[in-house]
Amino acid sequence: MFESIGINGWNLIAQVIAFILFIYLLQRYALGPIVRALDERTARVRSGMEAAQKMQADLQTTAARNEQVLAEARREAQAIVTNAREVSDTTIAKAREEAGRQADEYLARAEESLRQETALARQQLRQEIADLAVTAAGKIVRRELDPAGQTRLINEALAEAGGVATGNGSQPAVATPPRPRV
Numbered sequence: 001m002f003e004s005i006g007i008n009g010w011n012l013i014a015q016v017i018a019f020i021l022f023i024y025l026l027q028r029y030a031l032g033p034i035v036r037a038l039d040e041r042t043a044r045v046r047s048g049m050e051a052a053q054k055m056q057a058d059l060q061t062t063a064a065r066n067e068q069v070l071a072e073a074r075r076e077a078q079a080i081v082t083n084a085r086e087v088s089d090t091t092i093a094k095a096r097e098e099a100g101r102q103a104d105e106y107l108a109r110a111e112e113s114l115r116q117e118t119a120l121a122r123q124q125l126r127q128e129i130a131d132l133a134v135t136a137a138g139k140i141v142r143r144e145l146d147p148a149g150q151t152r153l154i155n156e157a158l159a160e161a162g163g164v165a166t167g168n169g170s171q172p173a174v175a176t177p178p179r180p181r182v
Contacts, residue, residue: 128161129161132157132160132161133157133161135157136153136154136156136157139153
């Protein structure tokens with residue numbers, strides 16, 4: 001049938017079968033593995049992109065969480081510093097209060113000691129003046145003196161009393177009675 005146009009039918013069928021066999025073999029052993037390799041590579045790239053997007057999202061979540069933790073750590077550090085300042089201020093105030101209380105206590109003790117020593121000194125001074133007065137009176141009573149002698153004896157007793165009362169160091173602290181004149 002195709003011989004009139006110069007085509008051999010058996011050669012055409014053999015060539016068509018060879019072509020179909022070539023297409024089949026090309027599809028089966030060359031094109032199929034290439035397409036599968038390309039599909040696998042596309043799938044790997046797609047899964048890699050998805051993994052990269054997931055990692056990016058995880059990274060953003062982690063960065064946000066890190067910022068929250070860092071902010072919380074800053075707040076806690078600030079709270080610790082504030083608390084430390086309050087504790088130190090309280091401690092300083094207590095120390096000042098205690099120092100003031102101790103100073104007041106020492107001052108009160110010193111004032112009480114001074115009052116006691118002053119009272120004791122006054123008591124001793126009164127005793128010494130009384131002793132001098134008794135001594136002077138005893139001398140006057142024992143002797144009968146003329147008015148000039150009595151005046152001189154009183155002045156001596158007062159001078160002795162004045163030296164003890166002033167405490168200037170010229171007279172001894174304990175009065176010694178004058179010796180009687182005979």
